[in-house]
Amino acid sequence: MDRLETAWYSLSWFYPGTFSGFTWAHPLFLWLLVLVPIIFVLRWFFRFFFNQKLPVALVRSDLKSTPLTLVRLLPEFLLAITIMLILVALGRPQTTNEKVEQWTEGIDIILAIDISQSMQIEDFTPNRLEAAKDVARGFIKGRIQDRIGIVVFSGDAFSLAPLTTDYDLLNSYLDEISFDMIENRGTAIGSAMAVVTNRMRESDSKSKVCILLSDGDNTAGNIDPITAAELAAAYNIKTYTIVVGKEGLVPFGKDYFGRPHMVENTVDETTMRKIASIGAGEFFRVTDNEALKRVFERIDQYEKAEIKETRFKDTADFYFIYLRWAILLFVLWILLKSTFMSNVLQD
Numbered sequence: 122m123d124r125l126e127t128a129w130y131s132l133s134w135f136y137p138g139t140f141s142g143f144t145w146a147h148p149l150f151l152w153l154l155v156l157v158p159i160i161f162v163l164r165w166f167f168r169f170f171f172n173q174k175l176p177v178a179l180v181r182s183d184l185k186s187t188p189l190t191l192v193r194l195l196p197e198f199l200l201a202i203t204i205m206l207i208l209v210a211l212g213r214p215q216t217t218n219e220k221v222e223q224w225t226e227g228i229d230i231i232l233a234i235d236i237s238q239s240m241q242i243e244d245f246t247p248n249r250l251e252a253a254k255d256v257a258r259g260f261i262k263g264r265i266q267d268r269i270g271i272v273v274f275s276g277d278a279f280s281l282a283p284l285t286t287d288y289d290l291l292n293s294y295l296d297e298i299s300f301d302m303i304e305n306r307g308t309a310i311g312s313a314m315a316v317v318t319n320r321m322r323e324s325d326s327k328s329k330v331c332i333l334l335s336d337g338d339n340t341a342g343n344i345d346p347i348t349a350a351e352l353a354a355a356y357n358i359k360t361y362t363i364v365v366g367k368e369g370l371v372p373f374g375k376d377y378f379g380r381p382h383m384v385e386n387t388v389d390e391t392t393m394r395k396i397a398s399i400g401a402g403e404f405f406r407v408t409d410n411e412a413l414k415r416v417f418e419r420i421d422q423y424e425k426a427e428i429k430e431t432r433f434k435d436t437a438d439f440y441f442i443y444l445r446w447a448i449l450l451f452v453l454w455i456l457l458k459s460t461f462m463s464n465v466l467q468d
Contacts (some may be wrong), residue, residue, distance in 0.1 A: 276305025314349035360400025360406025
């Protein structure tokens with residue numbers, strides 16, 4: 122029932138479903154409803170036993186009882202209903218629609234992901250790159266109104282996705298990331314940091330963050346990683362660095378018989394540690410999928426914007442409905458008590 126469009130004289134105001142849909146500003150008055158019929162029953166008993174009675178001699182055959190004799194109780198019934206309606210009105214039935222608006226001053230975040238050949242090593246499941254893409258999806262899913270971009274790099278670096286809040290678009294870009302997107306081989310960490318800085322240098326966001334994920338060895342590019350990190354810091358870009366991979370023998374492809382082909386792997390943390398230090402961020406070293414997931418969850422907690430909330434309450438009162446019914450029944454009670462009809466009902 123659309124209560125706002127229902128006429129006040131409609132009987133639907135007395136349906137149980139209508140009452141269950143109300144909230145009550147003063148529910149104490151509803152408890153008093155129980156007392157009304159009790160008081161009227163006690164009043165009737167008092168009048169029956171203690172009112173003055175006149176002895177009248179009648180033949181028993183003349184004593185008749187018909188349902189019409191109950192009509193004399195109609196004024197009492199109307200008065201009781203009137204009082205109950207007044208109590209309902211005093212309880213102040215209402216409906217409330219609460220709207221919540223959340224907003225935040227978003228953070229600009231760029232994910233710089235290494236897609237060099239070494240990211241095919243299978244010490245992660247199924248390999249380093251796919252593990253990085255998987256946790257990146259989870260990271261994006263947990264953000265609210267933050268602009269996120271993607272930079273990929275190997276021998277060169279380029280911006281795959283600009284800063285955007287279209288998270289579906291970002292996920293589609295992640296799906297497209299592959300090892301053959303860049304022809305030049307190697308790992309150009311300095312070039313990646315330069316692309317990140319170029320994307321963020323005109324941003325007016327209060328917080329700018331770069332998450333740089335690589336195997337740690339800078340082997341390509343014509344920009345020194347430390348110099349690129351200092352340039353990023355000059356634009357107030359906070360940099361978190363994540364080095365992925367185990368040292369020693371790691372599986373890389375399969376041999377002729379389908380067995381894992383083992384290769385020797387070394388990890389240089391020095392450059393990535395310095396980049397994080399210069400960028401006022403934090404350095405992480407991970408060796409499996411779960412550790413990588415925990416690192417992204419940790420960064421997600423670090424870089425949370427303050428969410429501000431505004432609540433709107435739209436409250437509609439309906440006490441006047443029951444007050445009008447009470448007035449109507451009260452007037453009817455007055456008419457029954459103050460006119461010749463009172464004598465008719467009593468007799």
